[in-house]
Amino acid sequence: MNSASDNPIIFPEEEDGIALMGGSFDGLYVGMYADTMCIALATLAKITERRIDRLVNHHHSELPKFLVVNPGLNSGYMIPQYTAAGLLNEIRVLSHPATVDNVPTCANQEDLISFAYFASKKAHQISKKLEYILAIVLLTLRKLWIFIIP
Template identity: 40%
Template sequence: MSHINCNKVQDPYSIRCRSTCSWSQQNTFQSSVEIVNEEINSVSDNPLIFNNGEIKNSGHFHAENISQAMDILSIAVSEIGAISEKRINYFMNGVEDKIPQFCALNPGLESGFMLAHVTTAALASENKTLSHPASVDSISTSAGMEDFVSMAPWSAKKMFKNN
């Protein structure tokens, strides 16, 4: 936004840094897609049995890569919501004499988009709680034989709830 005829030096980060943050989130999405594609197209049998009779034990079924990809993607989705809420908040305060407070024709008498902002803030808060990484919350199962589990199903489920 131009500040030639106003007393502001610059806009808040949520306005100025939008393209940088969007690039970061797009990069995270693309990286997550690559990780998931690599994992779903790889061998995950355990043990691996080769034509020559050789048998190799493998832990490639472990979904740590997918779990971490979903966690970081969930964080990126949460950040999209957070920066969007900040931009909406910016306009709720009114912008000079161009945009009235709450984007209402009669601020104080009318609430304008205030409830839309309240809803956005609630959703941004919910997304922040859903972005806590599941991959760091390994719980031992199967009498300790599965002592470091990926929690990938929960990580992916959270990420889709966060969307």
């Protein structure tokens, strides 16, 4: 981050001089960490969505279907669980590592384009989608308290 450029810096000396590479231009390490965060966030999203399903699915719990006391026109927490599943699918698509697709440019004489920016951007998008899934599980757990503590 303190580099001057990605090209060598020339310091002329008395005879030959010296050329130093001052560039910190490769964002691959940042991108790999961002990709790892994407995978970790996707795992948390998957666990959370399954927790929501276990709460609203009467086949897996002794709770009423979709946490509705009087089922009928009220679908309870069925649609929020669908929403969580849809968000999880988007997160899974976004969690594919961006940095594995890096390529050299400029007739193979330039450095690899690491796609670290896209990895970081995906991590941000996934975190925003995960916020909604976590909110849904909190709403579901809040509803659960109604059945536990009358």
